[in-house]
Amino acid sequence: MEKYESYDAYLAALEKRGQLPEGFKTAVLPLSFFPEERKLINPLPMNMSLIMLDKPTTRFAGIFTSNRCPGSPVLIGRERLKSKQIRGILINNKIANVCMKTGVEDSISLLETLAESAGGKVEEYFPCSTGIIGWRLPIKAMKAVIPKLVSSLEGGTGVKLAKGIMTTDAFPKLRSIKVGKGRIVAVAKGAGMIEPNMATMLSYILTDISMGKSFLQKCLKRVADQTYNCISVDSDQSTSDSVILLSSGCKPAVEEDVFEAALLKLCTELAEDIVRNAEGSGHVIKVEVTGAQNDALAKAVGKAVINSPLVTTAIFGNDPNVGRLVSCVGDFMGINNLTFDKDQMSIWLGKELVFDKGSFCIDRRKEEKLSKYMKERSFDSDHKSYPEHNLTVDVLYKLSEKGKGHAVVKGTDLSYAYVKENADYRS
Amino acid sequence: MEKYESYDAYLAALEKRGQLPEGFKTAVLPLSFFPEERKLINPLPMNMSLIMLDKPTTRFAGIFTSNRCPGSPVLIGRERLKSKQIRGILINNKIANVCMKTGVEDSISLLETLAESAGGKVEEYFPCSTGIIGWRLPIKAMKAVIPKLVSSLEGGTGVKLAKGIMTTDAFPKLRSIKVGKGRIVAVAKGAGMIEPNMATMLSYILTDISMGKSFLQKCLKRVADQTYNCISVDSDQSTSDSVILLSSGCKPAVEEDVFEAALLKLCTELAEDIVRNAEGSGHVIKVEVTGAQNDALAKAVGKAVINSPLVTTAIFGNDPNVGRLVSCVGDFMGINNLTFDKDQMSIWLGKELVFDKGSFCIDRRKEEKLSKYMKERSFDSDHKSYPEHNLTVDVLYKLSEKGKGHAVVKGTDLSYAYVKENADYRS
Numbered sequence: 130m131e132k133y134e135s136y137d138a139y140l141a142a143l144e145k146r147g148q149l150p151e152g153f154k155t156a157v158l159p160l161s162f163f164p165e166e167r168k169l170i171n172p173l174p175m176n177m178s179l180i181m182l183d184k185p186t187t188r189f190a191g192i193f194t195s196n197r198c199p200g201s202p203v204l205i206g207r208e209r210l211k212s213k214q215i216r217g218i219l220i221n222n223k224i225a226n227v228c229m230k231t232g233v234e235d236s237i238s239l240l241e242t243l244a245e246s247a248g249g250k251v252e253e254y255f256p257c258s259t260g261i262i263g264w265r266l267p268i269k270a271m272k273a274v275i276p277k278l279v280s281s282l283e284g285g286t287g288v289k290l291a292k293g294i295m296t297t298d299a300f301p302k303l304r305s306i307k308v309g310k311g312r313i314v315a316v317a318k319g320a321g322m323i324e325p326n327m328a329t330m331l332s333y334i335l336t337d338i339s340m341g342k343s344f345l346q347k348c349l350k351r352v353a354d355q356t357y358n359c360i361s362v363d364s365d366q367s368t369s370d371s372v373i374l375l376s377s378g379c380k381p382a383v384e385e386d387v388f389e390a391a392l393l394k395l396c397t398e399l400a401e402d403i404v405r406n407a408e409g410s411g412h413v414i415k416v417e418v419t420g421a422q423n424d425a426l427a428k429a430v431g432k433a434v435i436n437s438p439l440v441t442t443a444i445f446g447n448d449p450n451v452g453r454l455v456s457c458v459g460d461f462m463g464i465n466n467l468t469f470d471k472d473q474m475s476i477w478l479g480k481e482l483v484f485d486k487g488s489f490c491i492d493r494r495k496e497e498k499l500s501k502y503m504k505e506r507s508f509d510s511d512h513k514s515y516p517e518h519n520l521t522v523d524v525l526y527k528l529s530e531k532g533k534g535h536a537v538v539k540g541t542d543l544s545y546a547y548v549k550e551n552a553d554y555r556s
Numbered sequence: 557m558e559k560y561e562s563y564d565a566y567l568a569a570l571e572k573r574g575q576l577p578e579g580f581k582t583a584v585l586p587l588s589f590f591p592e593e594r595k596l597i598n599p600l601p602m603n604m605s606l607i608m609l610d611k612p613t614t615r616f617a618g619i620f621t622s623n624r625c626p627g628s629p630v631l632i633g634r635e636r637l638k639s640k641q642i643r644g645i646l647i648n649n650k651i652a653n654v655c656m657k658t659g660v661e662d663s664i665s666l667l668e669t670l671a672e673s674a675g676g677k678v679e680e681y682f683p684c685s686t687g688i689i690g691w692r693l694p695i696k697a698m699k700a701v702i703p704k705l706v707s708s709l710e711g712g713t714g715v716k717l718a719k720g721i722m723t724t725d726a727f728p729k730l731r732s733i734k735v736g737k738g739r740i741v742a743v744a745k746g747a748g749m750i751e752p753n754m755a756t757m758l759s760y761i762l763t764d765i766s767m768g769k770s771f772l773q774k775c776l777k778r779v780a781d782q783t784y785n786c787i788s789v790d791s792d793q794s795t796s797d798s799v800i801l802l803s804s805g806c807k808p809a810v811e812e813d814v815f816e817a818a819l820l821k822l823c824t825e826l827a828e829d830i831v832r833n834a835e836g837s838g839h840v841i842k843v844e845v846t847g848a849q850n851d852a853l854a855k856a857v858g859k860a861v862i863n864s865p866l867v868t869t870a871i872f873g874n875d876p877n878v879g880r881l882v883s884c885v886g887d888f889m890g891i892n893n894l895t896f897d898k899d900q901m902s903i904w905l906g907k908e909l910v911f912d913k914g915s916f917c918i919d920r921r922k923e924e925k926l927s928k929y930m931k932e933r934s935f936d937s938d939h940k941s942y943p944e945h946n947l948t949v950d951v952l953y954k955l956s957e958k959g960k961g962h963a964v965v966k967g968t969d970l971s972y973a974y975v976k977e978n979a980d981y982r983s
Binding site for chain 2 (some may be wrong): 195196197198199219225227228229230261262263298366368438451452453455457458459460462463464466467470484487488489491534543
């Protein structure tokens with residue numbers, strides 16, 4: 130079991146695993162100018178971060194939020210997927226760029242400045258913004274920083290990038306894996322539970338393995354559906370969620386299934402880091418659903434459980450409130466008008482059978498045992514700067530004997546800290 | 557504006573409006589035996605409540621939860637809708653009767669005892685249970701109380717019934733309205749935010765107006781869709797939600813539309829009482845959605861807003877976090893793969909335009925004004941025993957110019973108290 134005794138120990142682990150793949154450089158600079166409003170929000174500075182390829186690449190992929198009120202960078206990013214080649218990604222935290230009259234032109238003008246100092250065309254860069262919604266980016270100040278940002282590009286590890294893109298994240302998130310003669314390194318931000326505005330999930334996946342563009346896009350979609358799209362820290366999907374994958378092509382290709390397996394492992398770990406990040410919460414919850422008619426239904430049921438305030442508050446309180454585990458599934462089936470036979474359903478909490486083919490099977494002894502099980506898996510409810518451990522509260526649903534649908538969904542409990550951070554952060 | 561200075565003042569208002577319609581009697585008795593487990597839950601006793609008609613009626617209707625793991629009383633209640641005549645309703649709080657091996661036979665055996673002492677057949681009584689899920693009803697003790705319950709039936713007001721069916725409700729809920737030569741009186745329970753197990757909504761609607769059975773069923777369904785089904789205190793729908801309407805037929809019929817209008821007004825008030833009950837929360841939120849393609853979509857959008865933890869925590873914190881008001885709608889449209897043009901959407905918070913045809917229009921002055929607006933509409937966050945006032949935080953969405961779909965959805969914010977009660981109640 131992974132365990133870190135301190136933030137320094139955690140950072141050391143990231144440095145160890147964080148070496149950038151061949152062909153990439155990054156830079157991070159704090160913004161010298163802060164908008165007045167910033168003071169209302171929180172004391173962290175705005176960072177501008179830059180990911181650059183040594184040479185433009187034709188090997189890239191991206192997936193973006195399905196939110197119908199997407200940020201301007203998302204609108205531009207979708208366009209970029211049609212570009213012939215990509216040179217880099219420009220990222221800022223603190224203020225998102227969502228539904229502003231000048232949103233698209235603002236992002237474009239930043240890329241224009243970037244292209245001037247780093248070379249290439251505007252179409253060869255992805256823009257990304259995350260943070261407060263409803264305010265305009267401090268464009269003038271941001272443009273002023275860009276040349277310095279370009280001149281400070283360097284290799285090394287991705288740790289400063291992982292730190293630079295954080296908003297109210299508890300700790301930086303970076304994972305890496307060896308594949309063939311090269312590697313995949315990925316960073317992510319996404320605070321969720323304690324993000325004061327949006328649980329924006331940004332992830333940048335860098336590799337030197339030279340896989341083809343069309344494969345990368347399909348592969349990234351399949352992997353994201355099993356990882357980033359199987360986590361929920363609150364039911365809201367952000368306006369800016371983006372995952373961008375770049376390959377420098379510096380290392381020989383590997384078998385497609387080998388690359389996909391490696392990417393799946395990497396993103397599974399990173400997705401769990403995103404959930405675990407929300408340690409304002411008390412537990413990480415892993416809901417496995419089997420016996421569904423199909424995988425999509427299994428995932429939807431898992432999300433219904435993870436997003437049930439009654440379930441997640443009970444788990445926060447270490448309360449084996451099995452009634453809620455049953456009711457939220459019945460609720461989901463009913464609301465979606467799906468036929469469902471509860472007498473085929475069994476539920477395990479931890480390894481304990483609590484609902485046996487349509488009927489509860491719990492007693493005081495089992496309740497006490499389960500309460501202890503949950504306590505052992507709880508976090509210090511403070512918003513720690515590193516993950517204490519990687520334990521999860523495991524819930525297993527078997528919806529039927531014959532269904533082949535399967536999914537694993539991860540999320541967090543609903544804690545005081547969630548409400549407090551989300552209610553008080555600006556007041 | 558309704559305002560009550562104290563619990564006594566509120567009770568006095570209920571007594572004033574609570575006179576039972578002609579042809580009804582009620583009785584409420586605390587249960588002399590308490591199961592051991594009760595001590596784990598809360599100190600309130602179990603009450604058994606009885607609603608009896610002086611004469612059996614053929615005029616009745618009922619609607620029940622769509623939860624696919626319904627309580628045994630719900631299964632029986634659906635059967636009862638086919639009965640020729642109905643004599644009464646037997647209700648208990650504290651322990652629900654959901655997914656227990658002996659659930660149906662337990663409820664039936666209670667009705668057998670009731671039929672023995674009150675006359676008629678088992679098929680002529682509705683059973684209702686609400687409370688903890690996962691435990692068996694203390695049948696023996698309950699059966700022992702029933703004869704005394706029957707012998708203590710009396711007329712007067714429905715206030716003791718409104719009190720008797722409460723679980724962790726903050727205060728009893730009773731509404732009435734005059735129609736033609738008679739009246740409609742309705743009571744409800746439903747704690748939602750602070751219900752430690754399920755936000756079970758039970759409502760009993762009694763009238764002496766002699767409307768026909770088939771009309772009553774259709775009318776109740778239409779009215780419930782606009783009232784009880786347009787509130788959400790947490791996204792979970794209970795396993796036991798039940799609304800039962802009985803007419804004694806003692807007073808002449810009125811025009812169907814006159815009766816339906818009166819029932820709609822009554823249930824609108826009662827539904828808001830249920831939401832307002834959850835004063836562990838800080839605000840009652842009223843979301844009106846116009847310009848949707850149809851009413852169903854308007855309602856679904858309203859519920860997506862009311863059920864968004866990011867929106868409801870922001871409102872709890874009196875934070876005019878308009879980004880969340882936009883994002884949760886975009887999220888809903890995206891997740892359900894609906895085409896949606898954000899540039900047709902405008903949003904008002906209070907009476908302030910905050911999102912104008914696709915773009916935010918908010919500044920510091922407006923934010924401060926809106927924060928003040930929300931503060932003025934907040935409750936003392938303690939779980940008061942009476943509603944302080946009937947103010948709401950009003951959010952208006954205009955999704956498009958041409959859409960005719962309209963809905964009003966009411967709910968509460970997400971407060972510390974919600975998490976605390978739901979997490980700690982049993983520990």
